[in-house]
Amino acid sequence: MKLTQTITIFILIILLSSCNNKTKTTHNKIGDVEILADSTKTRVVKKIFFNIPSPIELTKILSSVNSSFNPYLLNPTNKIEQYSSSSKLALNFGVYGADLCYCRVFDQLQESIKYLSVVRKISNSLQIPEDKGAETIKKIEENIGDKDLMFKIISDTYANADSYLKENERDLTATLILIGGWVEGMYFSVNINKETGNKLQINIAEQKFALQNLMKLINNYYDNNTIKELTPLFKKLNNIYNDIEISYDSQIVITDQETKITTIDNVSNVKITQQQLDDITDTIIKIRKLIIN
Amino acid sequence: MKTIKKISIFAIILFSMQINATAQCSSFTKNECMPKLSPYIYNGQMNNAVLSEGDIAELMLVFYGNQNYRIVVCGDKNIGDVNFKLKNNNGKTIFTNTDHNMVDHWDFNVKSTQQLTVEVSVPQSSSKDNDSYKSGCVSILVGFSQK
Numbered sequence: 001m002k003l004t005q006t007i008t009i010f011i012l013i014i015l016l017s018s019c020n021n022k023t024k025t026t027h028n029k030i031g032d033v034e035i036l037a038d039s040t041k042t043r044v045v046k047k048i049f050f051n052i053p054s055p056i057e058l059t060k061i062l063s064s065v066n067s068s069f070n071p072y073l074l075n076p077t078n079k080i081e082q083y084s085s086s087s088k089l090a091l092n093f094g095v096y097g098a099d100l101c102y103c104r105v106f107d108q109l110q111e112s113i114k115y116l117s118v119v120r121k122i123s124n125s126l127q128i129p130e131d132k133g134a135e136t137i138k139k140i141e142e143n144i145g146d147k148d149l150m151f152k153i154i155s156d157t158y159a160n161a162d163s164y165l166k167e168n169e170r171d172l173t174a175t176l177i178l179i180g181g182w183v184e185g186m187y188f189s190v191n192i193n194k195e196t197g198n199k200l201q202i203n204i205a206e207q208k209f210a211l212q213n214l215m216k217l218i219n220n221y222y223d224n225n226t227i228k229e230l231t232p233l234f235k236k237l238n239n240i241y242n243d244i245e246i247s248y249d250s251q252i253v254i255t256d257q258e259t260k261i262t263t264i265d266n267v268s269n270v271k272i273t274q275q276q277l278d279d280i281t282d283t284i285i286k287i288r289k290l291i292i293n
Numbered sequence: 294m295k296t297i298k299k300i301s302i303f304a305i306i307l308f309s310m311q312i313n314a315t316a317q318c319s320s321f322t323k324n325e326c327m328p329k330l331s332p333y334i335y336n337g338q339m340n341n342a343v344l345s346e347g348d349i350a351e352l353m354l355v356f357y358g359n360q361n362y363r364i365v366v367c368g369d370k371n372i373g374d375v376n377f378k379l380k381n382n383n384g385k386t387i388f389t390n391t392d393h394n395m396v397d398h399w400d401f402n403v404k405s406t407q408q409l410t411v412e413v414s415v416p417q418s419s420s421k422d423n424d425s426y427k428s429g430c431v432s433i434l435v436g437f438s439q440k
Contacts, residue, residue: 046348046349046350046351047342047344047348047349047350047351048350048351048352048353049338049340049350049351049352049353049433050352050353051336051338051340051352051353051354051355051435052338053336053355053357054336054337054338056334056336056337057336057357057360057437061357151334152334155334155335155337158337159327159335159337159339162337162338162339163319163322163323163339166319166339167315167316167319169315178338203406206355206357206358206406209355209406209407209408210355212408213353213354213355213408216353248405248407251381251387253387253388255388257393259400260393260396260399260400261361261399261400261401261402262379262387262388262399262400262401262402263401263402263403263404264356264381264387264401264402264403264404264407264409265404266404266405266407267404267405268358268405268406268407
C-alpha cells in the first residue's frame, strides 16, 4: 500500500510539473522558435512562424507565361504504390498536390480529379481524417465545369491536412508536405522557364525568400533521416541563392481607407545569371528525383 | 487514500486541459478566424498559439508581386484586441492596426515580390490585481487572390 501511494504521488508530481513548464523549457516545433525569458523578468515569449508559398500560388504564376500543359512534367499517379514510409508519403502528398494545382491551372479537369483521388488516398494512408465537409469525387465530377470549386477543394485539402497534423503534433509530416509541394512547384517553374526562353527567371530568383523560410523549417528536423538525405542538396541550392542579388528602390506605402487596402509600391532589382539558373534547375531536378523515387 | 484519489483526479484534469488547449486553439481558428479570409484563398498553413499578455508572435511570409493578400489576426476574447503590424525587410512598420480601430484583418497588395513580417502582440492590461496573466489563442491566417 505504501509503495502504491509512493508511486501515485511520484506520477502526480510528474503530471503537475509538465503543466508548468512554459517558462522553463525551450522546444522547436514546425516553423516556430520559442525564446523564453527568465520567468522572474518580463514574460515575453516570441514565437516565429515561417510560411512557404502554397502550390496554388506557385502554379498560378505559371499561367502568366505562354506555355502549354505538359503531362510529362507530372509525377505519374501509379508511383503511389512505391511509397510506403510516412516520410515518402508526406513528401509526395506535397508533390501530387502541386501536380493537382498544375492540372487545374491548365484547365485539365479530368486529370485534376485523378490527382485529387491520389492526394486523398495518400491522406488516408497518412491517417489524416477527411474533412466532414469535403466534396465527394462524384459531386466534383458532376460539377466539373466549376473551376473555382476545384481551387477551393485544393485549398481545403491542404488546410485540413495542415491543421490536423499540427493539432496532433505531427509537425514533421506537415513540413515534409510543404517541402514536396514547393519542390514540385519549382520543378514546373524551371522546366517552363527553359521552354519559354527564361521568361520565369525573375520568379525563380524571387524564390530566394521562400527557400530561406524553408531552410528554417528544415533545420528544425536536422536529425531526421529523410531530412538528412535531402539536406546536402538543399544546402547547395541555398548557396546558389545566396549569391543572387535582390534589392529595392525606395518604397511608397499607400493605404486606402475606403477599400481598406494597403499598397506597397517599390521596384525590385534582381540579378541572376544564366549559370545560376542552370545550377538551380539542375539541383531542383536532383531533389525532385530523390523525393519521387 | 481519499486524499490521493482527489489529487489524482485533479492532476488528470489539469493534464487533459493542456492537451485540449492545442485542439481548442485549432477549433477557435477554424470557427472564428477562417471565415474572415473569404473571398481570399487560404494559403493552407495554420499559424496559431496560446499567447499571454505582453507576448509577441511573428510570421515570416513572402508576398508575391501583383497579388492581393489578406492578413487575418484574431485573438480569444479573453485577451482583448490583438495588435498587429506589417514590417518590411528593414524592420520598418508599413502598417499597424492600431491606426485603424484595432481591425482584425486587412488587405495588402505588393508591386514587387518581397519578404515581409507580420508581428502580433497581446497588449498588457493596465490593471493588475495579482501576478496572473490572461492568455488565449491567437491566430495569424493568410489568404491570397490574383488581380
